[in-house]
Amino acid sequence: MASPPGWRSGRPSPHISALKDIALFKGLSEDALQEVLACGQTERLAKGALAFRQGAPAETCHSLVHGRVKIAQTRPDGGQFVIRFIGSGEMFGSVAALMGQPFPADATAVVDSIQFVWPIHVMRRLMMRHPDIAIRATTELGARVQELQSRMAEMGATRVEQRIARGLVRLVRQAGRRTEVGIEIDFPITRQDLAEMTGATLHTVSRTLAAWEADGLIDSSRRRITVRRPHGLVVIAEDLPGARDD
Amino acid sequence: MASPPGWRSGRPSPHISALKDIALFKGLSEDALQEVLACGQTERLAKGALAFRQGAPAETCHSLVHGRVKIAQTRPDGGQFVIRFIGSGEMFGSVAALMGQPFPADATAVVDSIQFVWPIHVMRRLMMRHPDIAIRATTELGARVQELQSRMAEMGATRVEQRIARGLVRLVRQAGRRTEVGIEIDFPITRQDLAEMTGATLHTVSRTLAAWEADGLIDSSRRRITVRRPHGLVVIAEDLPGARDD
DNA sequence: AGCTGGATTTGCGCCGGCGCAAAGATCGGC
DNA sequence: GCCGATCTTTGCGCCGGCGCAAATCCAGCT
Structure with a gap:
């Protein structure tokens, strides 16, 4: 830094x-x-x-x-x-x-x-x-x-997964920093924060991020999130039909 | 001009x-x-x-x-x-x-x-x-x-009932008109509208209003809603402990 | 290095609210 | 007064996401 x-x-x-x-x-x-x-x-x-x-x-x-x-x-x-x-x-x-x-x-x-x-x-x-x-x-x-x-x-959108995806997309837009693997949120953010932004629970956010990480969509560690495939996230956020990568 | x-x-x-x-x-x-x-x-x-x-x-x-x-x-x-x-x-x-x-x-x-x-x-x-x-x-x-x-x-508040109550309270504040029985929303509003304001479903809104009507909290008919006990509504909206009247 | 506390993960059970479908109630127009 | 279009109610089944609880992991501090 x-x-x-x-x-x-x-x-x-x-x-x-x-x-x-x-x-x-x-x-x-x-x-x-x-x-x-x-x-x-x-x-x-x-x-x-x-x-x-x-x-x-x-x-x-x-x-x-x-x-x-x-x-x-x-x-x-x-x-x-x-x-x-x-x-x-x-x-x-x-x-x-x-x-x-x-x-x-x-x-x-x-x-x-x-x-x-x-x-x-x-x-x-x-x-x-x-x-x-x-x-x-x-x-x-x-x-x-x-x-x-x-x-x-x-917020009207019922599915929590979508809300979390949108929250993350917004963060990427606002505070994304390019790295070799993808785009990283350039400040420490907890799952709790993400939960409080999107109206979900800490638990659900954790589970969701874990699932996305398993899919190779993101990388994450303590207070750090890196989006590997932004487009994939947008697909979830906007509920687009596409089940494929880009 | x-x-x-x-x-x-x-x-x-x-x-x-x-x-x-x-x-x-x-x-x-x-x-x-x-x-x-x-x-x-x-x-x-x-x-x-x-x-x-x-x-x-x-x-x-x-x-x-x-x-x-x-x-x-x-x-x-x-x-x-x-x-x-x-x-x-x-x-x-x-x-x-x-x-x-x-x-x-x-x-x-x-x-x-x-x-x-x-x-x-x-x-x-x-x-x-x-x-x-x-x-x-x-x-x-x-x-x-x-x-x-x-x-x-x-919107973060999970409970749909609360969200509906708040939507209604807001409407009462903005467009409430005193009548003998209580305060009436002075323009026609459908349950669909209320649902679309609060992010709930038409069905849930209908059920919720029906329940409130049974409790004597409100009166309602087609496109008309009259709040008989505004305070009771606020209790739900703000999730106050009170389970009593006002 | 060891400790301490915050952050994260995960399992399990339950229930509220949506989805679907169809009937019923009213209003407005002709 | 009859008809059609809305608007509203209601039943039933299902499932996603919360609540609770416990285990781990990790960062920063002394």
């Missing part, structure tokens, strides 16, 4: 370039970026550390500079539910902040990470001054809405 | 008040409202008529002036999925329009309705000119995201 610049020194080195990678700020003027930068700060998140906690007042916007963060909700019945995983350049916690509501979930670093944090009122001010940003925000949120809706529709 | 033909002949500036009821336009200046009004048009939607069709290019924003519209998606496997019901004053189809993507679902009037339609570029222009609108839009979308996320979390 290559260490990102400025990681070890314990010294946050805020880079405008990092901000530029955030979709929301694309095409923003230098001084506007400076404004954000000046108001916010870079923070280190050790693996397992929380960026924010479910129920806490949301007064900050977060953006991940490096690493991976899990957004997970504790339901009243005690069950956990994994909403999504955040990768580099993505923002999180912003919806709650914009809405003036408490964070709806915990944000936990699954690997050592670096986040950039700034107060919500800066974002508000920016939006007032630069309508582009607000418009870009609607686009971002629109994308979220669409993704959530498609995920909703998926 | 050229005057739209036909519909407006007898009506002087049809529903500027109707526009004011749309959250997105709250607090907007008179002339800005006029701009929207001039570019759009009011349309009648007979029961069963489509406001737009899944897959069609989304070049229009819609807002319901009166009636009720069902947004439902046809999945690749042929199944239908009810995304949501639209009530008076709510906007629909706007996410797709803003994102420049085809409509993701059909919009069908479930009762005789009236909608207001205007081209997306007007909305874009308005947003550029009035950041408030864009900001308000982010708020709206944020709310959608939150609602979808909570719905997602619900």
